[in-house]
Amino acid sequence: MSLRSLVAAFLVPMALLTACGGGATGQSFDDDALVVYSGRNQNLVGPLLEKLKTATGLDVQVRYGDSAELAAQIMEEGDRTRADLFFSQDAGALGALSKHGMLRPLPQDLLGKVDARFRAADGTWVGVSGRSRVIVYDPRTVSAPPKSVFELTDPKWKGKIGWAPTNASFQAFVTAMRLLDGEDKARRWLEAMKANGTQSYPNNVEILNAVDAGTLRLGLINHYYWYEKVAERGQNGVPSRLAYLPGGDPGALVNVAGVGVLKKAQHADAALKAATYLLGTDAQQYFATTTKEYPLIAGVAPERGLPKLDTLNGPKIDLGRLDSLEQTLKLLQDVGLV
Structure with a gap:
């Protein structure tokens, strides 16, 4: 298709x-x-x-x-x-x-x-x-954030994570996961996340706000939403923090x-x-x-405060290959997320 x-x-x-x-x-x-x-x-x-x-x-x-x-x-x-x-x-x-x-x-x-x-x-x-995918977390309840999106299926995070399946940036991230790790692994991850009670939100902003409010412990967002909020409220007014994932993890897509x-x-x-x-x-x-x-x-x-672009450990992927959105949307539909 x-x-x-x-x-x-x-x-x-x-x-x-x-x-x-x-x-x-x-x-x-x-x-x-x-x-x-x-x-x-x-x-x-x-x-x-x-x-x-x-x-x-x-x-x-x-x-x-x-x-x-x-x-x-x-x-x-x-x-x-x-x-x-x-x-x-x-x-x-x-x-x-x-x-x-x-x-x-x-x-x-x-x-x-x-x-x-x-x-x-x-x-x-x-x-x-450019923008980096990150995990936003609540340091009041999370002392050590996960180092890979594949760790998010751990039962200890059940019902405590937010994502936005209808958001274009999330769909690009899933596309990258499909290309990097294969269709089957991406499907298993989505199904495991859903079974683990991951909460769906319409956009990155609402995920960030839920983490700041203590409703969520973790969320999958783009980095700049956090920095925009800090610019508006000051860092003392934004309880959450960001984790940039290492090792070419798909959750570190730039x-x-x-x-x-x-x-x-x-x-x-x-x-x-x-x-x-x-x-x-x-x-x-x-x-x-x-x-x-x-x-x-x-x-x-x-x-100021952003890690330098050349220090980010995003996966090595031809961004033009993210055009396979149709397969990603079909996958998300099959899993019941869109």
């Missing part, structure tokens, strides 16, 4: 997938505008895309949505798409578009700004910010948000200009200081 068909079945109303241009949502775009399909939340990156308008002088118009849904829509729209630039929350959706021949190669001077781990092997997309220029973009030069801006110092500092993610270019440091 293709990404498009599975997303259609599980995530996207058929009206969205059969639309072209802006018709499905009532959103239309000016002919001379650079159109960005953004799988990143408007509250998170809206101010940055406004900065992009000012810095580049471009008329930028944005459609926001889930990354997988937007990738599916672009595939459905095909040559008719109005998307010039796809700004994805994760590498998997970019990999899916690349596999379907929807993205054009980016110039080497742009690709060269980012470590090879965080860009497509064929040069069709490039990461612009994923990226990234961009690709559509092969059929009406304004390809403008889209490339926008991609270049997102890998410039101004945008990279925005990711570091505002969203608390990892900047990916040399010379821009992450937020």
